[in-house]
Amino acid sequence: MITEEKKEEKNLNFIEEIIEADLQSGKYEQIVTRFPPEPNGYLHIGHASSICLNFGLTQKFPGYTNLRFDDTNPVTEDTEYVESIKNDIRWMGFEWKNELYASDYFDTLYEFALKFINAGLAYVDDSTSEEIAALKGTPTEPGKDSPYRNRSIEENLALFEQMKNGDFPDGSRTLRAKIDMAHINMLMRDPILYRIKHAHHHRTGNKWCIYPMYDFAHGQSDSIENVTHSICTLEFAPHRELYDWLIAKLEIYPSHQYEFARRNLNYTVTSKRKLLQLVQDGHVNGWDDPRMPTLSGLRRRGYTPESIRDFCDRIGVARRENMIDVGLLEFCVREDLNKKALRRMVVLDPLKVLITNFPEGVIEMCHSENNPEDIASGMREIPFSREIFIEKEDFLEIPTKKYFRLAPGKMVRLKGAYIIQCDDFVKDENGEITEVHCSYIENSKSGQDTTGINVKGTLHWVSAPHAVSVEIRLYDRLFSVENVSGEEGDFKDYINPESLSIITGYAEPALTDTKPGEAFQFLRKGYFATDTDSKTEKPVFNRTVTLRDNWAKAAEK
Numbered sequence: 026m027i028t029e030e031k032k033e034e035k036n037l038n039f040i041e042e043i044i045e046a047d048l049q050s051g052k053y054e055q056i057v058t059r060f061p062p063e064p065n066g067y068l069h070i071g072h073a074s075s076i077c078l079n080f081g082l083t084q085k086f087p088g089y090t091n092l093r094f095d096d097t098n099p100v101t102e103d104t105e106y107v108e109s110i111k112n113d114i115r116w117m118g119f120e121w122k123n124e125l126y127a128s129d130y131f132d133t134l135y136e137f138a139l140k141f142i143n144a145g146l147a148y149v150d151d152s153t154s155e156e157i158a159a160l161k162g163t164p165t166e167p168g169k170d171s172p173y174r175n176r177s178i179e180e181n182l183a184l185f186e187q188m189k190n191g192d193f194p195d196g197s198r199t200l201r202a203k204i205d206m207a208h209i210n211m212l213m214r215d216p217i218l219y220r221i222k223h224a225h226h227h228r229t230g231n232k233w234c235i236y237p238m239y240d241f242a243h244g245q246s247d248s249i250e251n252v253t254h255s256i257c258t259l260e261f262a263p264h265r266e267l268y269d270w271l272i273a274k275l276e277i278y279p280s281h282q283y284e285f286a287r288r289n290l291n292y293t294v295t296s297k298r299k300l301l302q303l304v305q306d307g308h309v310n311g312w313d314d315p316r317m318p319t320l321s322g323l324r325r326r327g328y329t330p331e332s333i334r335d336f337c338d339r340i341g342v343a344r345r346e347n348m349i350d351v352g353l354l355e356f357c358v359r360e361d362l363n364k365k366a367l368r369r370m371v372v373l374d375p376l377k378v379l380i381t382n383f384p385e386g387v388i389e390m391c392h393s394e395n396n397p398e399d400i401a402s403g404m405r406e407i408p409f410s411r412e413i414f415i416e417k418e419d420f421l422e423i424p425t426k427k428y429f430r431l432a433p434g435k436m437v438r439l440k441g442a443y444i445i446q447c448d449d450f451v452k453d454e455n456g457e458i459t460e461v462h463c464s465y466i467e468n469s470k471s472g473q474d475t476t477g478i479n480v481k482g483t484l485h486w487v488s489a490p491h492a493v494s495v496e497i498r499l500y501d502r503l504f505s506v507e508n509v510s511g512e513e514g515d516f517k518d519y520i521n522p523e524s525l526s527i528i529t530g531y532a533e534p535a536l537t538d539t540k541p542g543e544a545f546q547f548l549r550k551g552y553f554a555t556d557t558d559s560k561t562e563k564p565v566f567n568r569t570v571t572l573r574d575n576w577a578k579a580a581e582k
Contacts, residue, residue, distance in 0.1 A: 536566075
């Protein structure tokens with residue numbers, strides 16, 4: 026028996042409590058879980074919870090996890106999706122014991138279907154899908170028997186054989202379980218077990234033209250694999266009764282299904298159908314577009330597997346669905362990147378500063394830490410010259426009271442370099458400030474300052490002659506409303522028109538040659554990652570997340 030103290034000490038969720046009790050009672054010596062994605066799209070942030078749960082359980086308890094592809098619908102499935110799913114799971118830091126496919130069991134499932142027919146528990150129905158739906162009844166009214174429900178076993182066997190042989194067109198016949206058309210659970214009202222689909226399967230080719238439904242493949246696949254704890258999201262709770270009925274009637278290994286609540290993320294859609302629309306209609310640039318909630322999109326944007334695992338751990342496993350603030354996911358990646366991202370200086374909106382008393386043609390090397398959170402990351406050299414770029418927003422002609430950046434007569438420190446003072450500035454014919462003239466304070470170099478001058482502002486900068494032109498992709502949330510699925514009309518009407526803006530920035534030379542996926546903190550600007558499009562001659566960086574939650578700030582105004 027698990028005491029309350031032990032629960033608190035181990036911090037068990039309700040599924041872990043069930044497993045611990047099963048192991049302690051001797052019901053199982055080890056547990057077997059599985060992650061069963063359908064290969065009809067890329068994995069998204071919603072799948073991350075299921076991945077972490079299923080694989081995490083067999084890291085915490087004795088046992089193993091299988092990866093099983095639920096490939097029972099050849100029309101929507103593709104090997105591209107299979108490979109992407111495997112890559113994503115490994116990127117998340119997990120490895121499966123067995124790579125399996127529901128299609129591995131097509132012959133066995135067909136034999137199971139024959140067993141049901143021979144036992145008088147299944148029949149071939151000639152009704153159309155519309156006719157089946159009309160006879161189904163409602164939650165408060167019983168359904169009506171199909172006119173084909175009482176066919177003989179011999180006739181059903183012959184018709185099912187014809188279905189298998191391809192003698193009938195798609196949709197003309199189905200195989201249905203014979204249960205109870207008045208059952209309170211509508212899924213138990215003679216559910217469809219097999220349908221006809223003349224389509225090429227990504228693994229079995231054209232061997233089959235009949236395919237098992239999810240409910241007929243899922244539980245039986247679990248049973249074949251001796252899965253002890255079949256974990257699904259809450260929408261499959263009504264399916265559990267059919268799951269148990271099919272296993273019991275077949276008298277096979279008694280796998281059991283457990284459900285946990287799906288976690289919905291605001292400003293996000295995770296429906297594969299909707300994500301596919303976004304890709305096909307060109308609203309995003311593929312499944313790995315950094316605005317997409319897919320794991321490949323998050324990876325390309327610069328999210329780390331550690332941050333996603335931390336997010337899944339923080340939201341936990343519960344019995345009730347709720348909406349999770351995407352700000353929590355952003356918090357997790359900030360926390361992780363703060364510890365590991367290299368610091369670099371990049372000016373996104375440049376204003377030239379001429380340091381009039383610094384010698385022309387002289388290049389001086391300054392030094393700055395790569396990451397103050399990680400001493401082992403060391404220091405880097407940064408060239409300093411007479412001409413530098415700073416951000417336009419870091420200069421005001423008429424400063425406000427609490428403005429501690431550069432302004433006429435004011436001093437600031439340049440990160441890792443000198444204190445400078447603004448002496449003058451130049452405007453163009455439109456009144457725009459085009460250049461600021463400053464003087465540097467000798468003996469004020471960072472780490473060697475003997476001036477005793479204290480300044481409140483520190484600016485990032487880039488030496489103009491050494492500046493590397495880089496493409497900066499500023500990503501924001503793909504949707505502008507919090508609960509996209511709760512809004513009326515087409516979900517695509519709520520796409521944020523400012524979800525991507527592309528600008529040219531100027532970076533210090535250390536960013537000349539980086540590898541895709543490398544993470545950086547651009548000082549005072551946010552966290553960025555090198556994109557897969559990046560080349561030495563044209564570096565490209567994606568904004569992963571801002572340094573602070575700008576959306577929360579906007580909401581407060």
